[in-house]
Amino acid sequence: MGRLVAAGVMVFLALLSAMAQAQSSERALMSEAVERSMLQETVHLDGVIEAVQQSTVSAQTSGIVRSLPFDVDDSVAAGDLIVQLEDSEQRSRLRQAEAGLEEAEAALADAGQRFERIEAVHERGLVSRQEFDQARNNLAAARARVERARASVSEAQEQLSYTRVLAPYGGILTERHVEVGESVNPGQPLLSGLSLEQLRVVVDL
Incomplete structure (x- = not known):
């Protein structure tokens, strides 16, 4: 009977020791620090x-x-x-456009002078209203021709620049x-x- 009691006590003590070790290990696991780390991956591509x-x-x-x-x-x-x-054709067109501009500017100067004369005498009643209106319309038309001639020169210059x-x-x-x-x-x-x-x-x- 005494041996059985002694054996039981030894088993009980062994269980207590095992439980104590398990609790100690659990506490150690719970107190373990966790660190974050980056996972690096290298990819090779052809480009x-x-x-x-x-x-x-x-x-x-x-x-x-x-x-x-x-x-x-x-x-x-x-x-x-x-x-x-080759720019000979473009240069020829530019010369023609410049000549046309000179003619248009000369015609504008003449139309301007004629209008000034008619305007002066019209104020004194020496010319009709119709003649005055005609001179004014001629002046406006001459100005429009100059604008078109200038546009032609600009276009010809642009076409010449395109040859380079x-x-x-x-x-x-x-x-x-x-x-x-x-x-x-x-x-x-x-x-x-x-x-x-x-x-x-x-x-x-």
Whole structure:
């Protein structure tokens, strides 16, 4: 009987010891500090480097290509002459427009002087109202002809400027669409190029 009691006491003490260890371990787990960390992942992708600014210059007037100062892979600066078209026709139109403007301005001067004379005598009642109105209408028409002549000169100057094609920005020529001696029309591509100042990488995800 005494042995059974002793054995029971030993079992009881063992259970108490196990429970104490479990509680101690639980308290240790509960007091453990948790730290946050970042998960880093590296992804390798294939991409293509391309220029942000790339364009094709087209003709804005008709003519024959007289010279191409630069070739493919040449570097150009902004404002460089890259295509020169034959400009004899455009220069002829400009001369005609300028001559027309001179005639219109001379006619305006005559109409102005005539109107001033008629206006002066009309105030004294020496000319009819109809003659006065006619002189005033002639002056207005002469002014309108001068405005049209000036517009023609501006248009002719613009067409002449189109025979000189300038680089819109600095960069490298990548493609030539015409050859010297070739006839071109408005809208026809002349040269293509790109700028190396701004580049980007294009990837497929």
